[in-house]
Amino acid sequence: MDILWYVVNRDGRYPWDPSWNRPVGIDYLRALATTIDARGYSGALFATQPNGGLDPFITAASLAAHTRRMRFLLAVHPSLFTPSQLVKLTTTLDHNIGGRLVLNIVNGHTSLAPAGVHLAHDERYRRCDEFLEVYRRMMSGETVDFDGEFIKVSGAKAEFPSLQKPYPPLWFGGSSDVAIDVAAKHIDKYLTWGEPPAETAAVVKDVRARAARHGRRIGFGIRLNLIVRDTDEEAWDAAQQMLDSATDEAIEKVQQNNRKQDAVGQDRQSAFHGGKRPKHARDLELHPNVWSGFGLLRNGPGIAIVGGPEAVAERLIEYKSIGVESFILSGNPFLEEAHRFADQVMPLLPLDDSWQQPHERAEPYAWPSEAKGIPSDKRKPEAA
Numbered sequence: 001m002d003i004l005w006y007v008v009n010r011d012g013r014y015p016w017d018p019s020w021n022r023p024v025g026i027d028y029l030r031a032l033a034t035t036i037d038a039r040g041y042s043g044a045l046f047a048t049q050p051n052g053g054l055d056p057f058i059t060a061a062s063l064a065a066h067t068r069r070m071r072f073l074l075a076v077h078p079s080l081f082t083p084s085q086l087v088k089l090t091t092t093l094d095h096n097i098g099g100r101l102v103l104n105i106v107n108g109h110t111s112l113a114p115a116g117v118h119l120a121h122d123e124r125y126r127r128c129d130e131f132l133e134v135y136r137r138m139m140s141g142e143t144v145d146f147d148g149e150f151i152k153v154s155g156a157k158a159e160f161p162s163l164q165k166p167y168p169p170l171w172f173g174g175s176s177d178v179a180i181d182v183a184a185k186h187i188d189k190y191l192t193w194g195e196p197p198a199e200t201a202a203v204v205k206d207v208r209a210r211a212a213r214h215g216r217r218i219g220f221g222i223r224l225n226l227i228v229r230d231t232d233e234e235a236w237d238a239a240q241q242m243l244d245s246a247t248d249e250a251i252e253k254v255q256q257n258n259r260k261q262d263a264v265g266q267d268r269q270s271a272f273h274g275g276k277r278p279k280h281a282r283d284l285e286l287h288p289n290v291w292s293g294f295g296l297l298r299n300g301p302g303i304a305i306v307g308g309p310e311a312v313a314e315r316l317i318e319y320k321s322i323g324v325e326s327f328i329l330s331g332n333p334f335l336e337e338a339h340r341f342a343d344q345v346m347p348l349l350p351l352d353d354s355w356q357q358p359h360e361r362a363e364p365y366a367w368p369s370e371a372k373g374i375p376s377d378k379r380k381p382e383a384a
Helices: 026-038 056-064 082-096 111-116 121-139 179-186 197-213 232-245 248-259 264-271 309-321 334-344
Strands: 002-007 041-046 071-076 099-105 145-146 152-156 171-172 189-193 219-227 286-287 302-307 326-331
Touching: 002 334, 026 056, 026 334, 041 056, 041 302, 056 071, 056 152, 071 179, 082 099, 082 121, 082 152, 121 152, 121 179, 145 248, 171 179, 171 286, 179 197, 189 197, 189 264, 189 326, 197 219, 197 309, 219 232, 219 309, 232 302, 248 264, 302 309, 326 334
Parallel strands: 002 041, 002 326, 041 071, 071 099, 099 171, 171 189, 189 219, 219 302, 219 326
Antiparallel strands: 145 152
């Protein structure tokens, strides 16, 4: 198993409460990235927000120079790119950061509207299917002609090869049937938001079977929140304090936003807590140490693992036993909790360092004029 952390442009003890927020600029992100790099994490997921926030590609390019080993898992909305645009970004950044790039393909929800994307749910995934076919073929060295419902290209090719062959790994999140079908055809690792182990096992079985129908094998990762303290009792006290910190208005605002999202994964998360705050935090304990209360306080993945170091490690190992290999984790505040998890939980986990194996190097690149036998010092400038 390997452990990644999480990076987004907001942080604090209670990030849903503006009074607790801390500034998240490049200096803070550099401190977080160097912590991730030094403390045994294999990398971090850099979130994207279509209508604002930090650009994950530029952020990764800025932080890579301050790190040596961590992978940069960057969230990408295909609806905001053409295949050729993403090919150019991918190949450039993969070379610039030494083959440490991974892409997380996400297809969003109604939040894409401010960015000018007005595709319905299934349309987003049909476009993603076409997008990934063209992107993968281009990254594999093909010259692509494609006339699809959404993507139409003629003579599309990657002029510059990726450092990782044939391209940086593709991860993917999406819970609907149409999303899973796209993942089964194209993706290297399927990411699910946290659910109790039984439900997660069913997802793993389903995705694995669909990938097999395409003659493919697929890996699995999970996104989970954490509340780790020295003992189980202290961790549940912290969960209670977290729940008590939010006003009814703040919780209702989160739930209203969830209901508008047109996202199957979000609906599944909301069903685990029903949108209602209980008096006791442990009333939302779905499985030992698996708590749905986080979903009352934030949009997106709402399951947290709550407990002392031994209990948290035991639960993560349970997820590993059902086929999950990669864990994208976070606790608030990100910086302090990254240290706490590395100190108290990582030593108890069977970590796998195979992700650190050197990447295959690309063949030396030849400019088009050089490929025709014209020495580089004699060639005419290429047209812009």
